[in-house]
Amino acid sequence: MAQGGSNSGGSGRFTLDQWRQVSRERYNWDLLLQGDADAANRFVGEYSAWGDGDTRFLHSRAMAARVRPFKPAQGRIRLVFLLSGKARISARAGSGWKEVGQGDLFLLDTSLVKDAEWTAHSDLCLQLPSHADLPLADGADCRTGEAVTPVDDPVLSNALKAQLRLLAARGGELPEHARARMLSSMVDLTVMALRAPASAAGDCASGQDILLAKAQQYLQTHFRRHDLSVDEVAAAVGCSRTSLYRLFSAQSLTVLGCLREIRLQRCHAALAESPPQVNIARIAFQHGFVDLHAFTRLFKRRFGITPGQARASRSG
Template structure:
């Protein structure tokens, strides 16, 4: 999917762009009145998405503490600054590695010139499972990661997806996103150092077990936080803490896993949407449709139509 400000009137382009990101405060930082931005996005069925972003000079502030995503960013052209944590400031530009941004924590970005960047949006749970209990230490929202050989391979994949993504069909796009997800998570796993304390190791084990259980029982309409806690051998309060420490809620994660699975099943035209809802743990087709629209911006039927 590609969106661009070129579809709006010149004097309405910034407002149009801002309307696409309701959780972010934005202002135009250039001295001229023009504004131009575009984004090419491709989403995988595991909740991981790729965006090729070209943006005019802009200042942004993340203020919604319930965002359940993290982003891995590679700047291709231009640069922008990030202010976060306790007065930490960094400038990100080409050749500066990859940068992990926690959208759950307060941060501000600022650019004086246009820039282009590739973003990989990742579910928080996937990042924590790959990197361990503390992907970004302290109060900061940004962690810069080095250009390892795998990082360079990942950047090549991002560039190829940006160049060829508009010309592939949905099945090919899904295959490309599966490859991108594997490269990204393997790269992040390289920064997972073993926790020195047994309590931390136990917490990571319980969190990983809870995530695996939710994925295995995503079709169970009766799956609740109580059921998950009993199955992995901890109290419900402890389970809530495990997820809250990672900026997540148990219910939101269960819902995300079910709806991502729904996207996979919608690729199979022989399955009715009612049957898909049941396989995703929804007894009520209407509830499934509303939840799907809230997460993906369109109904299950409309999303299926985009595949054809």
């Protein structure tokens, strides 16, 4: 197993026992495999890394496992971009589990982690200097007791993701001195971006508002489609499924609830405008509802009358 030197962290493919050692040395994780002996025999972990001291870049892929800090006192703040898979992370002083999924970008303070459960996953990770004090643009501090702090602002998130992808794709091709400069620049960029003053809170909020508005507009445009999915909406507006859920949740909404409301409102209007010979089932189907009985139940719960009563009252 390669050991880290100046601006070099090695790479490799590892069995469970080897990966446990890598996890302790490189990630400060104590790995507890989830599953039986066969799962242990099938376990594979891979990583590539470079850096020096407490500033490093790591690209890893590993099978499902549960981890906890190996030495909590040596915890670090890391910027993590989850390329695939998902995780549940609990903080020693936090409130319950935080879930992250494919496409999410977040700060992880490993000194605050109690437990973490990972599915098979791949991620890009930038370990930041231990002296970095990183208040986010909305004034929150990643050391408030929560181990996970999402980076939800779409502009900032996309910029940092692009830089992490660049490090992963090209960093290994560079000579050591150029790679060191590239890593140093990425660290400076990340720290500077995440140290945005509290006065920028309005800009951050407006960025999230824009993303939410784009998602709602996409629903308004495509509400008739029966195959419309949350994953498609997230991809269309440029965020992860988890981030999309957070955007709607911040407004006390859900993605599917918003889509259902759009469909119901359009159906309500269509009942008043369509000729009497057009049956209700056809109107419901044209507006995204497949099951007439479910549509009738939802319509009555929303408006207090059945679709037939709505049509009769409008025509009267």
